[in-house]
Amino acid sequence: MNIRCFPYKTLNMKKIRKKYQWIDIGEDARRQYIDAQATFTAWEDARKAASEVRGGMYWKRQGETEYLIRTSPGNAQKSIGPRSEKTEQIYRNFTARKAEAEQRLADLTSALERQQRMNRALFVGRAPRILIDILNKLVKVGLSEYFTVIGTHSLYAYEAAAGVGFGEAAALATQDIDLLLDTRKRLSFITQMTTMGTSMLKLIQKVDPTFRIRDDQKYTAVNSKGFEVDIIRREPKDGDPHPLRLTDEDDEFYAVPARNAGLLLDGPRFSAMIIATTGHMARMNTISPAAFVRFKRWMAEQPDRDPMKRQRDILQANMVEELIVEYLPHLQQ
Template identity: 90%
Template sequence: MYWKRQGATEYLIRTSPSNAQKSIGLRSEKTEQIYQNFIARKAEVEQRLAGLTSALERQQRMNRALFVGRAPRILIDILNKLAKEGLSEYFTVIGTHALYAYEAAAGVGIGEEAALATQDIDLLLDTRKRLSFITRMANLGTSMLKLIQKVDSTFKIRDDQKYTAVNSKGFEVDIIRREPKDDDPHPLRLTDEDDEFYAVPARNAGLLLNGPRFSAVIVSTTGHMARMNTISPVSFVRFKRWMAEQPDREPMKRTRDILQANMVEELITEYLPHLSVSN
């Protein structure tokens, strides 16, 4: 908030993060009090933010010194970007990267590096919230691709695969959706921007969308942290076993499906006993 003079009159102006301005009213005892309350709250929030930022930096240094994390930094940055822009509720991480959330919750590291070997993150878009998502993107005034490019400017949409963006190091971001149903549009373009993602339908993705959720804070090799929202470990096991049974599944992917399902089932049994694959 600030005072703005127009001629002989002063007005109290409130600005938003997007620099939109709104007049609160003429300078008076009432607006003076509003301004003083604002200044006091702002100082309190800034002090709290400084404290939290300092604590976060200490925790990151500790994570790095103790070799706590091993998630890719690019994954952390993408998740934090979605959270910062208020988009986390529209996407669920599925696929191999979900393993980082499971091992973090279990407090152990998955021993088989082959189980974690991947160069792409699969983001399942909740098409049930499509109108809310469109409104949010319109308010942000940007596209999904441009948001990802703020994490790494080298991300580009693949010409042969419009649901995938790849960066200069070969890391890919895939936007997945459930198979079209009800009033789902098809094809589904995330925004009206010229260069933008299309969400690709995935078999049985509706089951993942409707299933129980799971959330955990994951840590990168640099010590940075992010909250990952994903599917429950039980749903992961069931889905991977179903994938492995599909006759058109590539042999190498089928082998990895089984490996991942077995490892997550073992995590549940040994370290997450409140969950049960049999339920």
């Protein structure tokens, strides 16, 4: 197989004989996941609505005239216009919409906390808490659209959607999360990071202040417990800068080019709510299960692949393929 590409055709997933053991989470846990997912989805919508009315409006007198001023969360100010019937209506609509959005978000946040406790009580979640916290941090600061989770942690999204758990502990054994940066959006990413006045490392350190960039691997940050965050990118093309440093901050990630990462970037996506062992929830945006299978098989065929990693590639590919056939047949394409 050409080392620079792998086929994106439909997998040949005919009915296969079951080979792996799956963890049955039970009917109570499955019902709880469905209830928690409904609340979580409503909370996501409420959070988006509340974000659209962040900041405020007030009347400011200049000379003999009052002007309606719109303020941003960063306290930037913009004049809407002089006081009139039109601007008064704008003010009333905004304040009513803001109050309603904030109240709905507060109510759903309380409901989400109740679902979190139920998740924990019924042992619904399996993902590590730090994974949940990192994903939620990216959403909170508006960066989730620039990153796709790839690699072993994607399995938590697949098993959550299937309503079962992977029975092979070796398949989920990892101490790092791979975040694929969408370099096609690098200009807007840089603009947003500049506006926030921070670095990617500092954002990750808000999740765990012990994260540090590795001296020998500038695309990796590791915390005091050995958990790593890797920033991956596609191979340079279409004017991509190389090397690619995420911001101009002194201590910052460099995104490392990965073979065939561009195909994952352009390929089909998959999204699911995942739950930590603590009951906390987050949305994971990753690649489709079928793309995961193809990519892992391709990786296992590379002559320079570490033998132990090759064995895990094959195990993961086989398990996800069986998961699709048995539990997610609509995702075979």
